[in-house]
Amino acid sequence: MIIRSNAHTHCDFCDGADSAESMVKAALAHGFSDLGFSCHGYTPFEVEYSLKDSCGDAYRAEIKRLKLLYANQINISCGVEQDFYAPVIRSDYDYLIGSVHYLKDPRRDVYYGVDADQATLAACIDGLFGGDAMTMVEQFYRISVENAIKYQPDIIGHFDLVTKYNDIKLFFDQDSPAYQKIALTALDQAAAVQPIFEINTGAFANGITATPYPEPFLLKSLQKLGGRVMINSDCHSAEQLNSCFADALHLAKECGFRRLSVLEGGKFIEKAI
Numbered sequence: 210m211i212i213r214s215n216a217h218t219h220c221d222f223c224d225g226a227d228s229a230e231s232m233v234k235a236a237l238a239h240g241f242s243d244l245g246f247s248c249h250g251y252t253p254f255e256v257e258y259s260l261k262d263s264c265g266d267a268y269r270a271e272i273k274r275l276k277l278l279y280a281n282q283i284n285i286s287c288g289v290e291q292d293f294y295a296p297v298i299r300s301d302y303d304y305l306i307g308s309v310h311y312l313k314d315p316r317r318d319v320y321y322g323v324d325a326d327q328a329t330l331a332a333c334i335d336g337l338f339g340g341d342a343m344t345m346v347e348q349f350y351r352i353s354v355e356n357a358i359k360y361q362p363d364i365i366g367h368f369d370l371v372t373k374y375n376d377i378k379l380f381f382d383q384d385s386p387a388y389q390k391i392a393l394t395a396l397d398q399a400a401a402v403q404p405i406f407e408i409n410t411g412a413f414a415n416g417i418t419a420t421p422y423p424e425p426f427l428l429k430s431l432q433k434l435g436g437r438v439m440i441n442s443d444c445h446s447a448e449q450l451n452s453c454f455a456d457a458l459h460l461a462k463e464c465g466f467r468r469l470s471v472l473e474g475g476k477f478i479e480k481a482i
């Protein structure tokens with residue numbers, strides 16, 4: 210199987226480096242059947258990384274222009290990546306990726322991006338959780354479950370993003386039964402909503418994490434639960450459009466999956482690996 214689409218694609222309407230049309234041209238060069246854009250929905254507390262206008266009109270207009278312009282070469286979809294704390298109008302988009310990027314200070318209007326950098330994650334653990342990383346982990350996964358239940362996204366984005374700057378054991382021990390129990394319990398609850406979980410190669414392709422999200426122990430559990438997975442690059446540049454797809458496919462097989470969800474003909478369909 211060769212994956213010829215990507216549903217988690219950023220461009221310069223949010224924090225991507227390249228224009229939407231550059232992403233389309235890269236998709237054509239790879240022989241893609243489909244390309245799904247998923248800019249970060251307008252996020253008022255961190256606008257520089259998200260769509261700049263709250264309604265997303267300019268973004269949708271450009272994707273619609275490209276969809277028509279390249280209609281005889283590739284199927285283009287206009288999705289959105291919604292953060293838990295920045296809901297969008299779902300009917301404006303072809304599909305929704307639901308992600309948790311931030312933990313919020315309940316006492317004031319401050320958000321810590323768990324995927325920002327190590328210093329931000331450390332400040333979050335110290336500032337919100339009195340230095341207790343495992344309590345932070347519990348809160349992250351509690352919100353992740355709420356995200357799945359409340360918004361019922363088509364795709365759950367990078368389910369264990371909280372591990373991005375943990376460097377396996379910097380703040381908490383990802384291999385410990387305590388951590389894995391928290392993550393597995395949340396996975397069980399989120400999977401009950403029956404979304405597609407993405408195998409997200411973004412941080413792995415950039416050498417930040419040892420494996421794509423989510424970690425193999427979570428993928429194996431998801432497979433046993435009968436969950437669906439798809440492979441996405443979460444790319445922020447044209448050159449990374451399908452980075453590490455072969456590695457992710459190998460991982461999916463190793464974790465027992467025999468089918469993948471893929472974006473094809475503008476729809477999410479199941480295909481044998």
Ligand SMILES: [Zn+2]
Pocket residue numbers: 290308310366367
């Ligand atoms: Zn994300």
Ligand SMILES: [Zn+2]
Pocket residue numbers: 217219290443
């Ligand atoms: Zn993303």
